[in-house]
Amino acid sequence: MPSSSTAAGRAEPAYPVPKLVLDLLIWVGSVFVLGSSVIHFHLWDSFGYRGIPTIGPLFLIQAIVGWALGVITIIARKLLLVLAETGFAFSTAFGLIISINFGLFGWQDSLAAPYAGLALAVEFTAGALLLVASALMGKSWLDGRKRRTAARSGAAQSPGRVDQAGGPPAAGPPLGSRPAPQA
Secondary structure (H helix, E strand, O other): OOOEEOOOOOEEOOOOOOHHHHHHHHHHHHHHHHHHHHHHHHHHHHOOHHHOOOHHHHHHHHHHHHHHHHHHHHHHOOHHHHHHHHHHHHHHHHHHHHHHHOOEOOEOOOOOOOOHHHHHHHHHHHHHHHHHHHHHHHHHHHHHHHHHHHHHHHHHOOOOOOOOOOOOOOOOOOOOOOOOOOO
């Protein structure tokens, strides 16, 4: 698909799905990351996680970073931000799973802990939506890169004459060859 032009003259990438679908995936995924941040801040502020060494500060950091990533990604909708937010959502969910099954930084959590199940559902949903958006954006980026490479290599060839085989004219005889004798 070709790129479309914006009012500023920059080419906007062509996506394999309508832009509205991609924007909705990013927006909803980012809202779920914001929800995860709210859950972590609420647990830190109201459920005693503030007093747990290492885990308490990590809950606060998760809340701040998740909020910042969510808001910035909703506004900018760039591939690297969506990828970062995808990794953030999945790493937060897997951190809880590790904490439940093995313990983390000396703290073992439980699925019976307040909001644990909700947090997992929110984080995996966010990760899945953002992963799909990342894949679609990545495909568009790769397709655009292939088009740009093909356009550059096509521009390097002479657009004028064409030889009998249908390709660009040869530059000359190969090195070390002699012209054919004339009869």
